[in-house]
Amino acid sequence: MKEDNNLVSRVKRYSKVTTSMTSLATKFAGKKYLNFDLSDQKYAAQITEILGNLKGPLMKVAQLSATIPDLLPEEYARKLAELQSNAPPMSWVFVKRRMKAELGENWEKNFTDFDKDASFAASLGQVHKAKLNGNEIVACKLQYPDMSSAVIADLNQLKIIFKIYSSYNKSIQIREIYKEIEARLKEELDYKLEHRHLKIFEYMHKKNIFIKIPKVYKKHSTQRLLVMEYLDGKKLIEYKNSSQKVRNDLAKKLFMAWYFPFYKYGIIHGDPHLGNYSVNKDNNINLFDYGCVRIFPAKFVKGVIDLYFALKEKNNEKIKLAYKAWGFKDIDDKLMNVLNKWALFLYDPILKNEVRKIQDSDSGIYGAKIAGEVHKELRKYGGVKPPREFVFMDRAAVGLGSIFIHLKAEINWYKLFHELIKDFSVKNLETNQKNAIAFSKKS
Secondary structure: OOOOOOHHHHHHHHHHHHHHHHHHHHHHHHHHHHOOOOOOHHHHHHHHHHHHHHOHHHHHHHHHHHHOOOOOOHHHHHHHHHOOOOOOOOOHHHHHHHHHHHHOOOHHHHEEEEOOOOOEEOOOEEEEEEEEOOOOEEEEEEEOOOHHHHHHHHHHHHHHHHHHHHHHOOOEOOHHHHHHHHHHHHHHOOHHHHHHHHHHHHHHOOOOOOEEOOOEOHHHOOOOEEEEEOOOOEEHHHHOOOOHHHHHHHHHHHHHHHHHHHHHHOEEEOOOOHHHEEEOOOOOEEEOOOOOEEEOOHHHHHHHHHHHHHHHHOOHHHHHHHHHHHOOOOOOHHHHHHHHHHHHHHHHHHOOOOOEOOOOOOOOOOOHHHHHHHHHHHHHHOOEOOOHHHHHHHHHHHHHHHHHHHHOOOEOHHHHHHHHHOOOOHHHHHHHHHHHHHHHOOO
């Protein structure tokens, strides 16, 4: 059954969003003009509740905002991060209506069992555990109603919000950030595309047996319903108090789950938060949610590697060339020095051949302090236009770093990184990427 992006749904969405955003705007106005303390945890909780009940793209952007250092006060980032795995679910009445829309009047005949309560709820959909007629245990990822209309409505609202943000924070031009968010959100609505992403990751990790990718049951899946193999496991956060050996082992596997696809194929899983991983009985990593996947040109990946070696050599000309390969424009010495502060923070764990934590402190959001310093300097310098490719690359690196902090992992990151890049070439990456994409298009 086709679910159109229609005017009535968009108008309803505008009304709901406008009411909610008016409440938010009042609070932000209070902060700006009345010296109102917006960083109070009480207000952070209120805003989180508003965005959680809105669901859809604005909630997704709220999650994203929580992972971009210095974009929000720390209390807000912490509360919004909770939405990544604790969003309010749809009721059973809604679920039945949505399942009927996707699989027809007799949808329940496909299953011998179907959990009424969602096992996981997020911004664009929720997951129900079920059993198919062949006794296969599956996870049914079901998109919330009217999400196509919500995306259009919310992106229009987001454009306004970003304009307001830009008017008082001149350090970064966020036009490209908006374009990137827009493209990825529209992709996330297409579960058939997510199925192809799953196949890409199946191909890339075929030899990495410690990474588990769920199988998709194509005949039960649609553009808004993805029926996948149910991968049993414990939440990653439950391993916080395990032995150092176990925590280090899990961190190494997570490092490979994310960085192996990037350096070998130029592809990333763009949503690395605690809710998208679990650990099976063999301490292997179950990797979930392939809606947000970013495919990079080989020259960008080369730029990431080139910047590493340029920073290590302290070669300013090579550093500038690497930033240009990333997509930054008009790099002079002043801008280079500001960007280097952030780059050196991200690259710091892999610059020395030693066992270490991902950062010196175990507290705070990964990167928040250094990002704050960088933003202050960028404000003095003037607006900087970050390339689109940087948005989710940066988000993923920060998200993954936060997980390593949770695990208190102590690893030789330098060795892991150098092992991945030792045979790097643009030609090899382009061939690998082409093969992975071709595999994903096979029926």
